[in-house]
Amino acid sequence: MRPYLLAGLLLACVPLTAAASCVEGLVFDDANGNGVREAGEQPLPGIRVSDGEHIAVTGRDGRYRLPDSAQPTVFVIKPAGRRAASRADGLPDIWRPRAGEAQGGQCRPFALVPQPDAPDVFQALVMADSQTASALDVGYFERDIVAPLRGRHQARLGMTLGDITNDDPSLYPLLVKAVTSLGVPWLHVPGNHDMDLGARSDAQSLDSFHRQLGPDTYAWEEPSMVFIGLDDILAQPGQKPAYVGGLREDQFAFLERYLPTVPQDRLVVLGIHIPLFDHAFRAGDRARLFALLENVRHPLVLSGHTHNQNQVFWNAAQGWKGARPLHEYNVGAACGAFWSGVKDAQGIPDTTMSDGTPNGYGLLNVQPQGYYSVEYRVARAPEDEQIALHAPKVLRRGAYPAWGVYANVFMGHDGLPVEFRVDGGQWQPMKRVEQPDPRLLAENVADDQAGRLRGYDRSPEATPSSHLWRAALPTKLDAGEHAVEVRATLDGREYRSRTTYQLQDANP
Numbered sequence: 001m002r003p004y005l006l007a008g009l010l011l012a013c014v015p016l017t018a019a020a021s022c023v024e025g026l027v028f029d030d031a032n033g034n035g036v037r038e039a040g041e042q043p044l045p046g047i048r049v050s051d052g053e054h055i056a057v058t059g060r061d062g063r064y065r066l067p068d069s070a071q072p073t074v075f076v077i078k079p080a081g082r083r084a085a086s087r088a089d090g091l092p093d094i095w096r097p098r099a100g101e102a103q104g105g106q107c108r109p110f111a112l113v114p115q116p117d118a119p120d121v122f123q124a125l126v127m128a129d130s131q132t133a134s135a136l137d138v139g140y141f142e143r144d145i146v147a148p149l150r151g152r153h154q155a156r157l158g159m160t161l162g163d164i165t166n167d168d169p170s171l172y173p174l175l176v177k178a179v180t181s182l183g184v185p186w187l188h189v190p191g192n193h194d195m196d197l198g199a200r201s202d203a204q205s206l207d208s209f210h211r212q213l214g215p216d217t218y219a220w221e222e223p224s225m226v227f228i229g230l231d232d233i234l235a236q237p238g239q240k241p242a243y244v245g246g247l248r249e250d251q252f253a254f255l256e257r258y259l260p261t262v263p264q265d266r267l268v269v270l271g272i273h274i275p276l277f278d279h280a281f282r283a284g285d286r287a288r289l290f291a292l293l294e295n296v297r298h299p300l301v302l303s304g305h306t307h308n309q310n311q312v313f314w315n316a317a318q319g320w321k322g323a324r325p326l327h328e329y330n331v332g333a334a335c336g337a338f339w340s341g342v343k344d345a346q347g348i349p350d351t352t353m354s355d356g357t358p359n360g361y362g363l364l365n366v367q368p369q370g371y372y373s374v375e376y377r378v379a380r381a382p383e384d385e386q387i388a389l390h391a392p393k394v395l396r397r398g399a400y401p402a403w404g405v406y407a408n409v410f411m412g413h414d415g416l417p418v419e420f421r422v423d424g425g426q427w428q429p430m431k432r433v434e435q436p437d438p439r440l441l442a443e444n445v446a447d448d449q450a451g452r453l454r455g456y457d458r459s460p461e462a463t464p465s466s467h468l469w470r471a472a473l474p475t476k477l478d479a480g481e482h483a484v485e486v487r488a489t490l491d492g493r494e495y496r497s498r499t500t501y502q503l504q505d506a507n508p
Helices: 003-012 135-149 169-180 207-212 249-261 283-293 438-449
Strands: 024-029 048-050 055-057 063-065 073-076 082-084 095-097 110-114 122-127 157-161 186-189 217-222 225-230 233-235 243-245 267-271 299-303 310-314 326-330 360-366 372-378 387-390 394-396 404-409 418-422 431-433 468-472 480-490 493-504
Touching (some): 048 249, 055 249, 135 169, 157 225, 157 299, 186 225, 404 418, 404 438, 404 493
Parallel strands (some): 024 110, 225 267, 267 299, 299 326, 394 493
Antiparallel strands (some): 048 073, 082 110, 387 404, 404 468, 418 480, 431 468, 480 493
């Protein structure tokens, strides 16, 4: 059946609604890319428009109609081979408020610009938790994360996975100005600190987010990837806890309607804030989501929230029944440990996270047929800075080898081989350990022993890391300095890091 005929049949079944809300509108071919329909610019049939629960398809005349509902926004699902026009603030113009903008039930038209050269191999910038509490914090974000990327990145899309601010939506315009300066469409997912303080219900908790950043549930299509942004915070005003992780019924309805329409050769990326492995995420909702994603050939989950970095591969023992383990990349925070720690020469806090990961951002590399890779970039650091080492400076020659070198492999995970060698000798395996990174423990001790504050907020207490490896250092070598190398291979590329330690002779 032709798309426009299907659309006409769907629309004929929708009852007439009150004119007060935005329920119908037009999608057109914005040939000159200015976002305004001009003479000669044609309507676009077969384009999907949604309110985050229902999906309508434009007919031959480019028009759609959605059921009247309580959903706060209407959005166009940007198709592959098109780009969205830009709003005045630089964000992609893909949404309309359900109320307040409508005239006679009409939404302002959606403009889609032809993009015949849209690549099927591309890169996306992935950030989590910029979490700014003030204009000063926005300045840190701008100088630490954004400015070094400006004019130097290869990405064609960007996204922030929640906690864009720290309970202050008045900072949204400054943050939008920062990320849109990178020159790529930027998408946002809400976090628990993006909820409006004082909201009386979950439905009202994202009013500021909806007005300034867009829908809390949406889809965005590229030739080889679909990105689905999902609000996975359920506000519980007046209760403890104030929120839980999970999905609403309308979101499940959207996924049930949308996922079967996605071609099986595309990578389907779910962007959420609270990780699926977080204790706050409702187990029943996770099971329902798994059941939907198990029918997707190439799924990937991106999450934030923890202010740590983790890679989880869900398997049958954990309730996932897909053909392959489900990869969830829990991205390290852009703000690290909430912009804490000792400031450097540029006046930017160290802000290493509690698992020993420096603050930074992720990269998603997408290829056809569902192939992808993920990388991590430390803020203002070379791209090969992937392993941080800690070792004692000096040991007694001949002592029992009870002291070790620790390697924090930022993109490490269970099962990743990590090796070390001393003085260019044979490579030997290191053992993955779940304990705090000694590098951060040393900062904790320095903070404890300082007679005055070393920074505005001290570094976080070190917590067990999921990507830390240890090996005992040999002591039966010659006195003097010895070189230690550590190596790990991530997505086919070998990374190394080096340090030294001294062996000294001593008498009892």
